[in-house]
Amino acid sequence: MSHLATQEFQPLQIAVLTVSDTRNLHNDTSGQSLVSLLQRAGHTLAERRLVPDDIYRIRAVVSAWIADPKVQVGLITGGTGFTLRDNTPQAVAPLLDRTVDGFGELFRQVSQAEIGASTIQSRALAGISNGTLICCLPGSPGACRTAWNEILLGQLDSRTRPCNFVPHLKVLPSQVERICCGSRA
Template sequence: MAHLTQRNFVSLNIAVLTISDTRNFDNDTSGQTLCDRVQAAGHELIDRALVVDDIYQIRARISQWIADPQVQVILTTGGTGFTARDNTPQAVLPLLDKHVEGFGELFRQVSVPEIGMSTLQSRALAGMSNGVLVCCMPGSPGACRTGWDKILLGQLDSRTGPCNFAPHLKPQAAQALEPCEARS
């Protein structure tokens, strides 16, 4: 079980991308949910954007952030279902250097108490690219709360032990992070 260690908290630079054909910044409750939680946890919301569910627009925005030396984490919401317009996995997977296999599996597992077997229709995924963690979640505020509260809050907290993602991200000025603890 994860626990907080004696390490110091390190604020991460996080960008949030909403992928939707129908949302704008005035009614983007899912993106706002992520932004609010990022900031409440003490991280820096370094950028926020909204693109339509188009493979090339998604790739362009995420590629820009992956190449940005300041961005350490990208959180996306939307486009992970099975409709013809749900293209986030197809857009993101080719950009990843490493796939975080357990993210989608764990997301679906922790979603069962909330939405039952409908969680099978989530294609949530995560991976690393150029020292940036990219996490793709469904486009509902509830899914964003679940993903953040039950998975990402701890995994993006540099104090969480025995392991968290913080030491694997591209470093920023004055960030000296210790590697994961050994299991006893």
């Protein structure tokens, strides 16, 4: 499977959505953590949004990302718990063409060292639709950092071996020349 990794880093266009009834862009520490982490890794912020925990408003944003030829990854923070207002998994799951079943499993595994058995209450999930990877993360900055550092940093890096998600994502016009010249497997 080493053919799914390249030697050259390919910066991705990543959008960030915070789902919250109480936060705004000024006090959204989870969303800001993701923005900082993705930019530090060399990726580009495609869009940053914040919506209330409403199934249809979440779906509207995620559907737009899936249809947008410039968004390769969507990171959603918030709404993955068990309260009646936590609707992110129900909003996103029907939009996914394929689920990444191991994402939630691995997230809960790596979170166990930090939060113990409480990790079973995480409904983190991921999937791909139309070449867009969508990842749903809990709404705490710590959970966002854990997901990024332990899972996403490597899986969104085209150099990660034996495989990563980059070859499965939509191709941006700026990447076409590199693909035509043979640098992307």
